[in-house]
Amino acid sequence: MRVILDINNQIFNVDVSPNEYLLDTLRNNHFKSVKKGCDSSSCGVCTVLVDNKPIASCTYLTAKAEGHKITTVEGIISEAEKLGKHMGDEGADQCGYCNPSLALTVYALKLENPEANTQQIREYLVGNLCRCTGYQSQHTAIRDYLGDKK
Amino acid sequence: MNIGNYVKVKSIEEAYNLLQEDKDNLIVGGGAWLKQTNKNVKTMIDLERCNLNQITENKDTLVIGSMTTLRDLECNKSLKEIDGGILVKAISGIMGVSIRNIATIGGSIVGRYSFSDILTPLLVMDCTLEFFKDGSMTIQEFLSTKKLNDILLNITIKKSNNKGYFYAMKKTSLDFAVINVAITKGKTISIAVGARPSVAALQTEAMDYINNEQVNTEAIDKTASMISSQTKFGSNAKASEEYRRSITNTYIKRGLKEVTS
Ligand SMILES: Cc1cc2nc3c(=O)[nH]c(=O)nc-3n(C[C@H](O)[C@H](O)[C@H](O)COP(=O)(O)OP(=O)(O)OC[C@H]3O[C@@H](n4cnc5c(N)ncnc54)[C@H](O)[C@@H]3O)c2cc1C
Numbered sequence: 488m489r490v491i492l493d494i495n496n497q498i499f500n501v502d503v504s505p506n507e508y509l510l511d512t513l514r515n516n517h518f519k520s521v522k523k524g525c526d527s528s529s530c531g532v533c534t535v536l537v538d539n540k541p542i543a544s545c546t547y548l549t550a551k552a553e554g555h556k557i558t559t560v561e562g563i564i565s566e567a568e569k570l571g572k573h574m575g576d577e578g579a580d581q582c583g584y585c586n587p588s589l590a591l592t593v594y595a596l597k598l599e600n601p602e603a604n605t606q607q608i609r610e611y612l613v614g615n616l617c618r619c620t621g622y623q624s625q626h627t628a629i630r631d632y633l634g635d636k637k
Numbered sequence: 638m639n640i641g642n643y644v645k646v647k648s649i650e651e652a653y654n655l656l657q658e659d660k661d662n663l664i665v666g667g668g669a670w671l672k673q674t675n676k677n678v679k680t681m682i683d684l685e686r687c688n689l690n691q692i693t694e695n696k697d698t699l700v701i702g703s704m705t706t707l708r709d710l711e712c713n714k715s716l717k718e719i720d721g722g723i724l725v726k727a728i729s730g731i732m733g734v735s736i737r738n739i740a741t742i743g744g745s746i747v748g749r750y751s752f753s754d755i756l757t758p759l760l761v762m763d764c765t766l767e768f769f770k771d772g773s774m775t776i777q778e779f780l781s782t783k784k785l786n787d788i789l790l791n792i793t794i795k796k797s798n799n800k801g802y803f804y805a806m807k808k809t810s811l812d813f814a815v816i817n818v819a820i821t822k823g824k825t826i827s828i829a830v831g832a833r834p835s836v837a838a839l840q841t842e843a844m845d846y847i848n849n850e851q852v853n854t855e856a857i858d859k860t861a862s863m864i865s866s867q868t869k870f871g872s873n874a875k876a877s878e879e880y881r882r883s884i885t886n887t888y889i890k891r892g893l894k895e896v897t898s
Contacts, residue, residue: 488643505643505681508672528669529811534735540708543735546669550643551683592735613810614733 490553494518495562503549509535510544512552513559520560520587524616531615534588535559541592543614560587566594573631579624585617593629601633608633638671642680649769652682653788664788666704666744669736689743689790692716697796703743703789707755708734710742719794720821721801721896723758727819730754730805743789749780749836752813754805756780757831760839761821763795777839799823802892805832806884808875815876818888822896826852828860830885833870840864852897861889 492499494513503512510533513521524532526545533545536558560567567590574580589612596603596611603611608629609622617625646652656662661679665671671678689702694715701710710716711728731737731754745755746766759776767773769788779785805817814832821827825848831837843863850856865886870878 504640506638506640528672528732528736531733531735537738540738541735542738543733546672546736547739548640548643548665548668548681550645550681551665551668551685553645554685595734610729611734614735 488550490549492549492552492557493555494557495559496556501549505548505550507549508545509537509542509547509549509552509557512549513544513557518559518561522584522587524584529614529616530585531592532585532588534591534615536562536591536595539595539598541595558591560590563591563594566590566597569635570594570628570632573628573635574625576631577624577628579620579628580617581619585615589615589617589625593632596629597633603633605630638674638676638678640678640681643683644680645683645686647686649684649687649788649790652684652687653769655680655682656786656788664747666741666747667706667739668744669740670744670748670750684743684788690741699794699796701742701792701794703741703746703791705742706738707731707740707742707745708737711737715796716794718798719796720758720762720799723801723803723819723821724755724762724794726803727754727758727805727817730807730810732811742792746776746779746792747789751834751836752832753837754814754817754831757817757829757837758801758803758819759792760829760837761801761819761827763797765793767791767793780836780838797823800896802895804888804892806888813875816881816885816888818885818892820889820892820896826893826896828864828889828892830864830868830889833868833881833885834873834875835869835871838868840868842867847893852893857890857893857897860893861886864889 522532524530528546534541535544537555659679663678665681689704691702693700707728717725765773767790771787799821802820805814817831819829828840843860847860865882870881872878
């Protein structure tokens with residue numbers, strides 16, 4: 488089936504199978520920042536934004552995405568860089584595999600609740616697993632990013 | 638899961654007709670649980686364009702469209718006030734935001750999942766389901782009917798200031814509950830236990846007992862032991878039947894103390 492997708496404000500006319508998930512469609516269309524992790528709705532590494540809300544793209548059928556605004560980390564580069572700086576300052580990342588999904592989720596949190604406190608940050612990120620750094624330094628970096636007024 | 642054809646229908650009528658056309662045609666809510674299955678679907682019927690993702694607030698009720706996501710429910714201020722916010726508490730403990738932005742309340746009810754954290758609080762709340770052809774029914778009536786080949790349109794929840802308690806015992810925050818317990822207290826006390834590991838059920842015998850007693854420590858202990866000894870529990874990879882009985886007893890006592898204090 489053909490679907491028209493709005494990815495980072497660019498229109499893509501793609502041919503997909505009705506049981507294709509957005510994760511595969513995005514990767515097949517060279518959005519390799521969208522990572523495949525567990526592929527069973529658990530790790531959060533495939534998160535993208537749909538209408539500015541975090542969505543596990545491994546669990547979201549591409550057919551559903553038509554008519555919605557999809558954002559990958561390429562669509563929020565300057566925000567991702569700001570967060571990246573704080574992450575670097577805190578030593579909050581290692582392999583980087585979960586960084587794009589984390590940046591997108593944190594950006595969505597900023598849109599939804601820019602004043603989020605530590606507990607709210609933790610709750611919002613419960614579905615974003617990181618298997619190398621641990622979460623303490625990430626949370627500090629995120630608090631600093633949310634506190635940035637620039 | 639295999640899907641032959643995917644249609645975003647423009648009306649409920651169209652969806653219903655398609656659903657009746659072939660036993661392998663299926664409604665999709667968020668599709669989050671369907672992904673975990675190996676169903677062969679001929680035509681997947683998406684209700685996204687049927688305007689069922691709204692929460693309408695009336696004076697005495699909240700009317701929730703079946704396509705409303707769990708996340709939208711969790712963020713609804715009025716729902717946080719109803720029955721001590723037990724439905725919001727239950728929902729916010731399910732997976733992460735990126736799944737709760739996909740999964741819908743309709744799929745969570747119609748799926749009748751044995752692990753459900755949602756059916757348990759709904760059973761003790763004053764709420765009604767509305768189906769396209771089968772009309773209105775309570776959650777309890779729905780759970781005791783055979784599978785309906787119908788479309789859930791919305792869920793009406795009566796606003797109330799009842800006290801409420803919900804607890805899901807989970808080993809980790811992304812896991813299924815080993816057991817969950819929901820209790821409300823208005824004029825009477827309602828108690829439901831879910832993830833036993835079979836589907837949630839109202840504890841009618843124990844409710845009859847406690848609602849006809851002076852509520853004190855003795856009555857609370859007796860209610861908890863009635864439920865833990867008489868209800869059907871089972872064993873699975875998460876926990877044994879015996880363990881479930883034992884912790885249910887504890888959480889029923891805690892819940893009853895909380896709503897009657
Ligand atoms: C990884 C994972 C972990 C989960 N963990 C938990 C948990 O710990 N606790 C918990 O309570 N839940 C859990 N869930 C379930 C989740 O909360 C939802 O209940 C579930 O995903 C169903 O919602 P859905 O919108 O995805 O439904 P779908 O998968 O789209 O549909 C489910 C069923 O409902 C039918 N259906 C959907 N909408 C309608 C309608 N309007 N009318 C008629 N039929 C309809 C479909 O045909 C299908 O049979 C989990 C889900 C996932 C994917």
